[in-house]
Amino acid sequence: HPLHSETEEQIVHVYTKLRAEFGRQCLFSDRPAELLVDVLPDPSLGLQFIHKTPRDQALQACRDMSEHQVNTERFESDSCGINHVEGGWPKDVNPQEMEQTIRFRKKVEKDESYINSTLQLGSVMEHCIRQNNAVDIYQEYFEDEEEVEESQEPPFAKTINVFRDPNEVKRTVTCLSWHPDSGRKLAAAYSCLEFQKTSKDMSLDSYIWDVENPNRPEMTLKPTSPLVCLEYNPKDSHTLVGGSYNGQIAYWDTRRGSQPVELSSVEQSHRDPVYKIIWLQSKTGTDAFSASTDGQVLWWDVRKLSEPTERLVLDPGREGNLDRALGAISLEFESTMPTKFMVGTEQGVVVSCNRKAKTPAEKIVCTYDGHHGPVYALQRNPFFPKNFLTVGDWTARIWSEDIKESSIMWTKYQMSYLTDACWSPVRPSVFFTVKMDGVLDIWDILFKQNDPTLSLKVCDEALYSLRVQDNGRLVACGSQQGGATLLEICSGLSTLQKNEKSLLAAMFERETKREKILEARQREIRLKERSRSEQSREEEGGREEGEESPDQLIARAENNFFSVVETELRRRREKEDEENREKGVCEEKEVKDEAETSQ
């Protein structure tokens, strides 16, 4: 940058180059635009393309990542103890040698510090010993008064384990059965109950799970057709009996492998899936009976499954007519009452039967009609066998054997269908229900009758089966996607409370009495009606809802109609009369005449 001074002294840099080295100078001139290339759009090319409405294409210039979950191998751990050997002896002393050890000990005993220390310690210790002997500071003063632990905490239940169906195609857990002795093993029956939804590659297996190991089933049971129900033999914990989808009964012995030891013949079995099978109380411990929607209840001896030992057709007409038989969907048997059993049917009726009846007609004793839909679960209260619980449609009902007209207690209509229920084996007033929205409800009827005491959402899909273990604390429920969840109930709901039995007995008695009174009243009313309608058939035959013949109904309807028409016409006439009175007498008369003729 040249400096500008007064004298205009500029620092100038001179750069010289020969003109010839520059090259020719650029001579620019203007020229009009010249079209060089014109590529016209060719519509025919457009036919080769399909017009796509605006497309969204996302691009991201970043590294490709993927999320992946890995489950590590199960860590196998083993507990063992270590026995440590004597040590601490100085190198020259062999602990095994008695002489050397004695000599060493004697040497130590002569040591100054030993003597002093021991004397000191002796006095301290004597003081403690004397203290102990003087007063027992840990004495229990109020041993006799048992503190009533009123657990103020709200009831809870926690999930311990979930056992999932290891197969790709998930099936519903339709039945669960606890191992009779320990509750360490749980047998689960898997099948797909939805009509024609079974795929070809659906596995037929059912599993026995060890409660501690949810990763892998302990044992597989391989039936010829998926099992709908499965029960451990309460007398022999190695044997199980299962009812399958095609109606056959299969018998397993877990010591003999996964294949059934015996299978009932197809011709002699049920024609429909076997929904429930229960072991009976018998000397041999090999009797069971099963129920299915084909309307039959069959008795079997598992040693010879080729044909059932007994057959009962659930015909309400007591004629053994299979066409009119009610489809059985649940079964109930209490070993304390071995001659009676109950069957819950698809039609919502519970049939009470007597096994020892001579003729098939007498086998069906009575029916209880209560539900709008199939009675999915049926169980007597283990403490009050006269009362039983049924579940079907959207309610759970408690019945008393004596009252056949209606249940003595019932829950209000729930938001979703109830699929299974059972009483708690420990507390007479507690029962469990599962619903199709995946909720497990625990009801304590001494505490609250309108709502469940505890309501737990176990999973998102529907729950189909439920079983409480004999200790009352563990509950297993099975879902539609093959997951069996094991829950532990808090001690408040699984320990017998004071006076519970007497309070519940009083409640049942009260409700039963109420129903009896209502029943008696109903009967009275009906009798009165009948006698009254017999006396007065003509007059007002339709005041109460008695039996009316169609003719009477038609006559009544006609009378009603014409009387209404008549009143309306009369009203109109009167109105017109009033208006015309102002107009004049003659016109009035005319109108009257007209009205009379037109009637």
Next chain:
Amino acid sequence: MAEVEETLKRIEAHKGVIGTIVVNAEGIPIRTNLDNSTAVQYAGLLRHLTMLARSTVRDIDPQNDLIVLRIRTKKYEIMVAPENGFLLIVIQNPCE
């Protein structure tokens, strides 16, 4: 020497005392009226516990020191007193 004997005998004579063990710094039972294997077991196990208890007490207050560690179990009471590296263990059954 005789005093030590006398002291220990007096302790053993008290009501309810089941056993006595004197343990040296290496964990070797010097004098005991129980059988050897039991004595060795008690000595080995209680030594560690006592040292831990002692260091706990001294961590809380360095001026403080452990005098006696008493373990009351369902069946009896174990009392351990450390002194100068030695341990005196007494097992007593405070009978009711």
